Amino acid sequence: MTLRRPYALFLGDARDRLAAKTAIGIWAWRRDWCLAQVRLGNCAAELDLPSMTVEEAAAAGARTLIVGVANAGGTISPAWLPTLRRALACGLDIASGLHHRLTDQPALVADAQQFGRQLIDVRQPQQAFAVGTGAPRMGRRLLTVGTDCSVGKMYAALAIEREMRARGLAADFRATGQTGIFIAGDGVCVDAVIADFMSGAIEWLTPANAADHWDVIEGQGSLFHPSFAGVSLGLLHGAQAHALVMCHEPTRDHMRGLPGWPLPDVGRCIAANEEWARLTNPAARCIAVAVNTSGLSTGDRHRQLAGLEAALGLPCVDPLIDGAARIVDALP
Amino acid sequence: MTLRRPYALFLGDARDRLAAKTAIGIWAWRRDWCLAQVRLGNCAAELDLPSMTVEEAAAAGARTLIVGVANAGGTISPAWLPTLRRALACGLDIASGLHHRLTDQPALVADAQQFGRQLIDVRQPQQAFAVGTGAPRMGRRLLTVGTDCSVGKMYAALAIEREMRARGLAADFRATGQTGIFIAGDGVCVDAVIADFMSGAIEWLTPANAADHWDVIEGQGSLFHPSFAGVSLGLLHGAQAHALVMCHEPTRDHMRGLPGWPLPDVGRCIAANEEWARLTNPAARCIAVAVNTSGLSTGDRHRQLAGLEAALGLPCVDPLIDGAARIVDALP
Numbered sequence: 108m109t110l111r112r113p114y115a116l117f118l119g120d121a122r123d124r125l126a127a128k129t130a131i132g133i134w135a136w137r138r139d140w141c142l143a144q145v146r147l148g149n150c151a152a153e154l155d156l157p158s159m160t161v162e163e164a165a166a167a168g169a170r171t172l173i174v175g176v177a178n179a180g181g182t183i184s185p186a187w188l189p190t191l192r193r194a195l196a197c198g199l200d201i202a203s204g205l206h207h208r209l210t211d212q213p214a215l216v217a218d219a220q221q222f223g224r225q226l227i228d229v230r231q232p233q234q235a236f237a238v239g240t241g242a243p244r245m246g247r248r249l250l251t252v253g254t255d256c257s258v259g260k261m262y263a264a265l266a267i268e269r270e271m272r273a274r275g276l277a278a279d280f281r282a283t284g285q286t287g288i289f290i291a292g293d294g295v296c297v298d299a300v301i302a303d304f305m306s307g308a309i310e311w312l313t314p315a316n317a318a319d320h321w322d323v324i325e326g327q328g329s330l331f332h333p334s335f336a337g338v339s340l341g342l343l344h345g346a347q348a349h350a351l352v353m354c355h356e357p358t359r360d361h362m363r364g365l366p367g368w369p370l371p372d373v374g375r376c377i378a379a380n381e382e383w384a385r386l387t388n389p390a391a392r393c394i395a396v397a398v399n400t401s402g403l404s405t406g407d408r409h410r411q412l413a414g415l416e417a418a419l420g421l422p423c424v425d426p427l428i429d430g431a432a433r434i435v436d437a438l439p
Numbered sequence: 440m441t442l443r444r445p446y447a448l449f450l451g452d453a454r455d456r457l458a459a460k461t462a463i464g465i466w467a468w469r470r471d472w473c474l475a476q477v478r479l480g481n482c483a484a485e486l487d488l489p490s491m492t493v494e495e496a497a498a499a500g501a502r503t504l505i506v507g508v509a510n511a512g513g514t515i516s517p518a519w520l521p522t523l524r525r526a527l528a529c530g531l532d533i534a535s536g537l538h539h540r541l542t543d544q545p546a547l548v549a550d551a552q553q554f555g556r557q558l559i560d561v562r563q564p565q566q567a568f569a570v571g572t573g574a575p576r577m578g579r580r581l582l583t584v585g586t587d588c589s590v591g592k593m594y595a596a597l598a599i600e601r602e603m604r605a606r607g608l609a610a611d612f613r614a615t616g617q618t619g620i621f622i623a624g625d626g627v628c629v630d631a632v633i634a635d636f637m638s639g640a641i642e643w644l645t646p647a648n649a650a651d652h653w654d655v656i657e658g659q660g661s662l663f664h665p666s667f668a669g670v671s672l673g674l675l676h677g678a679q680a681h682a683l684v685m686c687h688e689p690t691r692d693h694m695r696g697l698p699g700w701p702l703p704d705v706g707r708c709i710a711a712n713e714e715w716a717r718l719t720n721p722a723a724r725c726i727a728v729a730v731n732t733s734g735l736s737t738g739d740r741h742r743q744l745a746g747l748e749a750a751l752g753l754p755c756v757d758p759l760i761d762g763a764a765r766i767v768d769a770l771p
Binding site for chain 1: 450570571572573629630631632633635637638649663665666667668669670671672673676696697700715718719725
């Protein structure tokens with residue numbers, strides 16, 4: 108998979124900012140790679156980027172149009188097709204992380220062939236993986252884990268990578284979800300891999316490396332989410348992480364998508380992740396908690412972080428507000 | 440997926456009995472469905488079934504030729520193709536649980552089309568599954584779990600189904616692997632499902648049922664196997680089992696495929712499975728241990744079972760020797 112840069116971010120007909128969260132994530136972490144935003148007339152999301160047509164973006168040097176918008180079904184909306192087809196005609200590749208595939212759209216496939224362009228569905232594994240072996244490998248690895256889905260595991264990992272690099276450490280963010288793949292330029296959507304090969308895919312994604320090199324791996328789901336815990340466990344075993352960072356969103360009153368289903372206690376969730384991580388790395392330990400406090404007032408934020416820190420005996424920070432310095436200070 | 444019966448079992452050029460273990464499993468548990476064995480000249484495996492050519496099997500009433508042999512790579516051997524093509528020509532469907540697909544063999548696809556026959560790759564999911572919800576559902580469920588892969592989880596589940604039915608209980612074996620699917624006539628290879636949908640596939644396989652009906656679900660892998668634990672956890676969460684039966688092979692000195700990797704303590708493995716099963720069924724508990732004693736002398740067998748039973752405080756039996764009565768006696 109080669110995602111050619113710079114990107115033009117397609118926001119389509121996003122009805123709010125949440126619908127454009129893939130585009131927002133790319134823009135937040137790889138602004139240098141983003142040349143333009145492409146919006147339809149009824150688009151309710153906007154980024155701090157030049158607005159262009161696909162023709163203008165191509166003329167300005169963009170190489171790939173990233174579908175940065177999602178609708179409820181994860182489908183390629185018919186309303187987007189004219190713009191996507193023009194993008195191919197003027198020389199752009201198209202990349203998407205949606206559940207439904209660009210390559211299942213006959214018009215796009217025909218145009219891509221005619222104009223010699225790529226359609227890249229980053230959710231689809233690009234190769235066959237081997238079964239995981241659990242064999243120890245060189246290099247250091249950190250994995251973000253969570254009390255729930257969508258609590259900030261990708262943002263925490265990216266903040267940690269940034270802080271590590273600022274200190275001159277050798278560190279690479281390793282993407283396991285679609286937005287992360289656009290940000291890293293490659294990666295594996297672990298939840299789209301055939302079940303047998305989950306841990307093997309993560310072993311492939313984070314191979315042996317220099318003894319002092321850190322892979323900072325984006326976690327997925329939660330061991331306590333009944334829909335996705337198997338994915339989280341396969342990822343945990345494949346990662347052979349030395350350091351875990353627990354990610355948590357304190358205002359949530361039920362597991363994502365499951366009204367009435369309580370969140371696990373943070374301490375219990377840490378203990379469970381440490382216990383299971385040790386199957387493939389006996390040295391694994393949780394070094395910090397990354398708390399997404401975007402839903403809290405400043406006062407509540409301080410109380411929440413101080414309370415968690417006292418209860419857990421670990422650095423508890425919001426890496427997007429406080430930075431990741433205290434997390435990186437705690438590395439083993 | 441419709442597997443038409445009776446079956447003719449294709450043993451091909453199996454170089455030993457282990458290579459024919461799929462055929463042996465079908466023959467052991469569904470002898471009434473097996474009309475013939477089809478062996479090539481150099482076949483080293485043999486069942487207590489009439490040996491026939493595919494033409495003879497078709498004339499005798501067979502409807503499906505089951506590929507009951509495996510080679511190391513899980514491929515369709517070129518040496519089998521002439522026989523498989525003749526099977527289609529004389530009116531048989533072909534079904535396979537191998538990793539490589541019948542439907543990737545152009546000659547077989549062409550013949551199946553010409554003769555109006557089915558090629559059924561049971562490892563390939565036959566439909567899209569939904570994400571699991573963890574929502575409670577009616578009916579009773581028992582799941583066999585294990586200290587390792589290939590310790591007898593399918594055989595234990597089938598022995599339990601047989602004992603339940605002998606007592607007049609409403610019970611159905613639910614298959615999660617290829618041999619089990621041939622034995623049940625349907626099912627889902629959970630390790631071949633896209634990772635996101637593991638627990639959802641099991642919820643689909645074992646839907647709500649009468650309050651006193653038992654689904655007896657074939658387990659896969661082990662929570663302690665670093666290659667496959669994620670599959671085992673997705674299965675455990677989807678099953679919402681009331682009863683777990685731990686399966687164990689006491690002569691094994693390392694996890695299957697991983698020399699040097701120790702097996703978990705049986706008691707610890709029971710505790711972990713109970714703890715994680717309770718995320719989706721708080722009543723889950725391990726009711727018995729099914730011990731595969733095929734590798735032990737009679738004296739060692741008795742010592743092993745008595746020792747485990749004293750240590751764990753649970754019925755410990757080899758269901759293939761002792762029957763499953765004590766397991767079924769322990770049902771909640």
